Amino acid sequence: MTLRFDKLGVVIAVIVAYAAFFASFATFRANRIVPGQARPILEALPPTLGMLLLTIVIVCGIVALLKTPLILRLAASVAALVALTILIGVAGGFLTPAGNTFARIAPASGFWLLIFAFTLLLADVLTRLNLSPWSRVGVLVLAALAIAALLVSGSWDSLSILKEYASRADSFWAEASKHVTLALGSLAGAMIVGIPLGILCHRVEKLRAAVLNVLNIIQTIPSIALFGLLIAPLGWVSVHVPGAAAIGVRGIGTAPAFVALFLYSLLPVVANTVVGLAGVPRAANDAARGMGMTDRQRLFDVEFPLAFPVILTGIRIVLVQNIGLATIAALIGGGGFGVFVFQGVGQTAMDLVLLGALPTVALAFAAAIILDAVIEMTATMRRVGTA
Amino acid sequence: MIEIEGITKRYDETTVVDNVSMVIEPRTIATIVGTSGSGKTTLLRMINRLVEPTSGVIKLDGADNRSLPGYQLRRSIGYAIQGHGLFPHRTVAQNIATVPLLLGWDRDRIKARVDELMTLYQLDPQAYGPRYPHELSGGQQQRVGVARALAAEPNVLLMDEPFGALDPIIRTKAQEDLLAIQKRFGTTIILVTHDMEEAVHLGDKIAVMDAGKLVQYAKPAEILARPASGFVETLVGASERPFRLLSLGHVRDAVEPGGAEGEAIPGDATQRDALAELLWSGRPALPVKGADGRLIGRVTVEGLVKRAARPQ
Ligand SMILES: Nc1ncnc2c1ncn2[C@@H]1O[C@H](COP(=O)(O)OP(=O)(O)OP(=O)(O)O)[C@@H](O)[C@H]1O
Ligand SMILES: [Mg+2]
Numbered sequence: 001m002t003l004r005f006d007k008l009g010v011v012i013a014v015i016v017a018y019a020a021f022f023a024s025f026a027t028f029r030a031n032r033i034v035p036g037q038a039r040p041i042l043e044a045l046p047p048t049l050g051m052l053l054l055t056i057v058i059v060c061g062i063v064a065l066l067k068t069p070l071i072l073r074l075a076a077s078v079a080a081l082v083a084l085t086i087l088i089g090v091a092g093g094f095l096t097p098a099g100n101t102f103a104r105i106a107p108a109s110g111f112w113l114l115i116f117a118f119t120l121l122l123a124d125v126l127t128r129l130n131l132s133p134w135s136r137v138g139v140l141v142l143a144a145l146a147i148a149a150l151l152v153s154g155s156w157d158s159l160s161i162l163k164e165y166a167s168r169a170d171s172f173w174a175e176a177s178k179h180v181t182l183a184l185g186s187l188a189g190a191m192i193v194g195i196p197l198g199i200l201c202h203r204v205e206k207l208r209a210a211v212l213n214v215l216n217i218i219q220t221i222p223s224i225a226l227f228g229l230l231i232a233p234l235g236w237v238s239v240h241v242p243g244a245a246a247i248g249v250r251g252i253g254t255a256p257a258f259v260a261l262f263l264y265s266l267l268p269v270v271a272n273t274v275v276g277l278a279g280v281p282r283a284a285n286d287a288a289r290g291m292g293m294t295d296r297q298r299l300f301d302v303e304f305p306l307a308f309p310v311i312l313t314g315i316r317i318v319l320v321q322n323i324g325l326a327t328i329a330a331l332i333g334g335g336g337f338g339v340f341v342f343q344g345v346g347q348t349a350m351d352l353v354l355l356g357a358l359p360t361v362a363l364a365f366a367a368a369i370i371l372d373a374v375i376e377m378t379a380t381m382r383r384v385g386t387a
Numbered sequence: 388m389i390e391i392e393g394i395t396k397r398y399d400e401t402t403v404v405d406n407v408s409m410v411i412e413p414r415t416i417a418t419i420v421g422t423s424g425s426g427k428t429t430l431l432r433m434i435n436r437l438v439e440p441t442s443g444v445i446k447l448d449g450a451d452n453r454s455l456p457g458y459q460l461r462r463s464i465g466y467a468i469q470g471h472g473l474f475p476h477r478t479v480a481q482n483i484a485t486v487p488l489l490l491g492w493d494r495d496r497i498k499a500r501v502d503e504l505m506t507l508y509q510l511d512p513q514a515y516g517p518r519y520p521h522e523l524s525g526g527q528q529q530r531v532g533v534a535r536a537l538a539a540e541p542n543v544l545l546m547d548e549p550f551g552a553l554d555p556i557i558r559t560k561a562q563e564d565l566l567a568i569q570k571r572f573g574t575t576i577i578l579v580t581h582d583m584e585e586a587v588h589l590g591d592k593i594a595v596m597d598a599g600k601l602v603q604y605a606k607p608a609e610i611l612a613r614p615a616s617g618f619v620e621t622l623v624g625a626s627e628r629p630f631r632l633l634s635l636g637h638v639r640d641a642v643e644p645g646g647a648e649g650e651a652i653p654g655d656a657t658q659r660d661a662l663a664e665l666l667w668s669g670r671p672a673l674p675v676k677g678a679d680g681r682l683i684g685r686v687t688v689e690g691l692v693k694r695a696a697r698p699q
Binding site for chain 1: 435437460461472474475476485489535
């Protein structure tokens, strides 16, 4: 029997081998800011569990390395991920000296590399399975439920990130809701303004180049600079426009963050609206006029539905971009997960940085998967079929 | 009745349709032939005002077509556009229902009409109604395009190369269907084609266009017998093959009931001879005698021309 290697599997196996034998699984620190000591798998876990994890990781690595059936690869990736996520919690409990509330146990590079490698394997399997949009959302929901279960069960409570979380649970959820509000609110604003603006640009050719150029320039302004530029005008509005201060418009805080995100969002929304409308088959437009539709009916019944998948792609770009960018809002007191990131950077507390960064990445990831699924569903329904 | 009076369309300096006048009688089919770019589509689209003429007037049943807003005018005129122009995001049934929906018909009436048209075009409403256009064959798409144009029972139907993409067999079928529908509903039809055979077969009258000008507008027999210009002759010549086919058929196979004036032609003469005799003598019909010398009916110019266009 000849052994055949899987191309991506080779990469995964190399990462797994390095992470399992040469990198550390967890870090032990006496308190939250001192440098840590690395602990490889066998030292981070009770001996039997350590051996078990090593075995699982190696077997799954071999499954990835060889050309194996998809279903086996799926099982291997899921088994490895489940083992890793459960056992990192066990390592937390095992490494924390009894009664010590200052010690911090954090996942270390080896753990992250293993998670990365097996997520890569899982993603590859899911891609090859060619899942329908609904099933992809289903997989996402399953993953979210699994993570939620681990969080609620308390099996991760001994890990440093959750210790950081425990000491600021209230502000975590407040910042989370600010983050989501900022990202979604600015997106909603961009849609309300951008889609009509895109339609206008589509209809009035002279306007198109000008508007897109201005939006392009805005896109290139670094976010910090944009905040700076907004402080003066918003401060002025706050003082001079009655009621503005009452709804929270100030030179710093949520208002400039919202405006900046909104401005960044406009270009993808407007540009994709223009591109989408331009891509509507001429014959469909012609038929719409020939059948006696008014301009408005043609816009809403023909052009807009046909351009919708492309516009949705713009919205996807904006949502993922905004979830990431909203982190910066914390710099000017706008709140969001960025608060933890910047506090953590200030205190050189890596765990606190992760408390802000991980939820942001997870949100962006989930948004991308969900919107991709929606786009695919609308696009297959409206596949262009004109001769 | 459609009266086109001195219609001209200019884009910048180029004249695309040049002072065209013609009258299309009610319940007849006028076919427009001409080479690519001769202005056929433009002329057609000025009737429902998708294109506004530079000068001239078009009247529908005596009323200027500018007396209604464009979109209302277009709802009353069936239009099958070049290609088929189906809405890719709407099902076959929704596509056909477009104009009735715009006219505010109630749901039952729309459904009944859609089913009727689909049945007429041999598309099972249950099976094909919910499909999207990209799930149909080219021929089916084109039939849906024509059904959509017919949906609101228009008195006037404009068709721009409706059978262009069809293979010869389906095309013949589609033409027969159109003739049957036209008879049944008494629709006035203007049909653009670049195929002289199709023009002869379908048209009560044929309009020949060349470089924006209407060079001849007459009955098929007239066009074939007396082409008004070298250009028309070339167009006719291009479709000479069927006329050669006439020389393979015998007169007795083309006999119609009825009598005619003049000397009878023997039944075993070729159809081509009979047509030549008719055109040369300028008579509309000839009596035909059998081998025993008794009259067995007559042949007509119309009948022979139709046969030429569509050998049986
Ligand atoms: N909107 C327009 N602007 C400028 N020129 C035009 C426009 N529409 C049509 N033309 C020109 O008018 C001429 C006639 O076009 P038209 O579409 O009427 O031709 P046609 O006889 O239908 O040709 P075909 O058989 O290829 O469909 C062409 O030369 C075309 O380039
Ligand atoms: Mg044309």
